Amino acid sequence: MAPQYKIPESVLVVIYTPGLDVLLIERTDAPGFWQSVTGSKDTISESFRETAIREVREETGIDALAPGHILRDWNLENVYEIYPQWLHRYAPGVHLNTEHLLGLRIPQRREVSLSPREHRAQVWLPYREAALRCFSPSNAEAVLMLPRFA
Template identity: 55%
Template sequence: MGTKQPVSVLVVIHTKTGEVLLIERADRAGYWQSVTGSREGSETLLETARREVLEETGLDADQHVLSDWQLHNRYEIYPHWRHRYPDGVTHNDEYVFGLQLDAPQAVRLVEGEHVSQQWLPWQQAAELVFSPSNAAAIRQLATRLGLSAD
């Protein structure tokens, strides 16, 4: 069994106009998602969000607008990923952040972790992601950004 903490962040990277960056997992073809990752050691959730954004995209969150959306999701860990956690751990606590960029930009993906990237309007991004909590967070963009929900 693994040692991964069952506490993670979800960082929706987006523009002011509602375009969302999605990255495709290397270990699961067709699994598109926002930046995610587990807390390491005693780092704060904000530190986790900054680190994961840098690791997974090469973006420096301090150069953009990083905000804590004050959303918490608790969900059952998919069985095929439970081996990463200590014995008996079945649920994860996820905290949602947003990172706003001025415009879409290419990012540097980590070889072996993600294989592709794309920027999509928030409506399409919400339909494409595999995680229900990721889809729900993306759907909140319209309200957060004052955009039409159509």
């Protein structure tokens, strides 16, 4: 059976409160790497919105469509070099990923149910502090854009 490679199209979902506190989660496979919810499409036909809803549920247990939650497509994309430690997940010759940005406003900070396979810790921070903690420059930039989209 051929290996199942990741699709180099993903979402980055900034989860935040009306007060602009941002949820960050720490990767299990890279301690100290804090990030927003991220994840690749499962199929080429899966929409970015569908990917965002699925990834938020898988990584945090949050239902992005719950009453009081607002999932908004920011209609922005980043194209970046895939980190070397994760290149093996993609087909040979694939070096770039297209990341689509969305925001999810929830009514207030809450504890989330992390997927222990992917994440080991969570923290809520004011958005400027959260941007400083993000390991990915594109994630930090997205968090700093939050007031524009909130």
